[in-house]
Amino acid sequence: MSVLDPSLPIKVQMERLVRAKQAEICAGLETLEPTARFRPDEWERGNNGGGGRSMVLADGDTFEKAGVNVSVVHGTLPPGAIERMKNDHKDIQTSSEGTVGFFACGLSMVLHPWNPHAPTMHLNYRYFEIMNPDGTTQTWWFGGGADLTPSYLYKEDAIHFHKLHKEALDPFGKELFPEFKEWCDKYFFIAHRGETRGVGGIFYDDFNRLPPQKCLEMAESCFNAMLPSYVPLVAKHKDDPYTEKEKEWQQIRRGRYVEFNLVYDRGTKFGLQTPGSRVESILMSLPKTATWLYNHEPEEGSREAELLKVTRNPVNWV
Numbered sequence: 001m002s003v004l005d006p007s008l009p010i011k012v013q014m015e016r017l018v019r020a021k022q023a024e025i026c027a028g029l030e031t032l033e034p035t036a037r038f039r040p041d042e043w044e045r046g047n048n049g050g051g052g053r054s055m056v057l058a059d060g061d062t063f064e065k066a067g068v069n070v071s072v073v074h075g076t077l078p079p080g081a082i083e084r085m086k087n088d089h090k091d092i093q094t095s096s097e098g099t100v101g102f103f104a105c106g107l108s109m110v111l112h113p114w115n116p117h118a119p120t121m122h123l124n125y126r127y128f129e130i131m132n133p134d135g136t137t138q139t140w141w142f143g144g145g146a147d148l149t150p151s152y153l154y155k156e157d158a159i160h161f162h163k164l165h166k167e168a169l170d171p172f173g174k175e176l177f178p179e180f181k182e183w184c185d186k187y188f189f190i191a192h193r194g195e196t197r198g199v200g201g202i203f204y205d206d207f208n209r210l211p212p213q214k215c216l217e218m219a220e221s222c223f224n225a226m227l228p229s230y231v232p233l234v235a236k237h238k239d240d241p242y243t244e245k246e247k248e249w250q251q252i253r254r255g256r257y258v259e260f261n262l263v264y265d266r267g268t269k270f271g272l273q274t275p276g277s278r279v280e281s282i283l284m285s286l287p288k289t290a291t292w293l294y295n296h297e298p299e300e301g302s303r304e305a306e307l308l309k310v311t312r313n314p315v316n317w318v
Helices: 010-030 079-085 155-172 174-187 214-222 226-237 246-263 266-273 279-285 301-311
Strands: 038-044 050-058 062-078 100-113 120-131 139-148 200-207
Touching: 010 050, 010 062, 010 100, 010 120, 010 214, 010 226, 038 279, 050 120, 050 279, 062 279, 079 279, 100 279, 120 214, 139 155, 139 174, 139 214, 139 226, 155 174, 155 200, 155 214, 155 226, 214 226, 266 279
Parallel strands: none
Antiparallel strands: 038 050, 050 062, 062 100, 100 120, 120 139, 139 200
């Protein structure tokens, strides 16, 4: 059942949505864990700037580290952050001090299973408003997406993941899925490695092409694809046998994950550059363990090389 109510402001509906989805997603993921449970961590941003709730599960039977984080924050953006936003929103009008008020609300999650045959998954859906001095909305946009990062390629898993996200987007425009899939491959690209972070998914940002209520409904539809697109993949692989070599390869791929998040990710950069932000929640996406080996390249024809081929030449799975 939808939690959306068009009679309410978009930001109120979005906050309701992300809080409901946080509870739903955590409950769904806990079905993969015999005993481990998500633990809540409530936090507040200084100067009455909002806050959030981080739900973190560590050292479970299935997940080495899993985090599902809601943030609802507001305040004033400094001139530097505004200038970066003007690359995509040239119409932003600032106050006489060169600042603007903002509201940001979203849910972000990253799931790192123990088993190298079970894929990591990332999801983030968010809403952003820039305010006029009187508190009314000056401009707004949505962003987000979901992507799959396996250490070993299972083509049927990649197809399943992409198929469900295509089905989530198609009611809002048949052109959206291929556009967002390509955007995902371009965004999650580790330029200094010449490879994508994973096998893709969907990604969009600065999106206000549809009416705001439709954008919100699209975000809800994509949220609804999360559990059915991912939980069956982990259930299938969480007990697969694996070797020390395969575990080491997972650690190497996690190293790539860290490189992208710290060097390129816009959300990480924005969070760390926003006054009063909470570093623990921003860096929740990083795995508990990772490895970097000097000048490492997998043997040609190996399953490790098969994954690299896909990251260097993205595939349209559906």
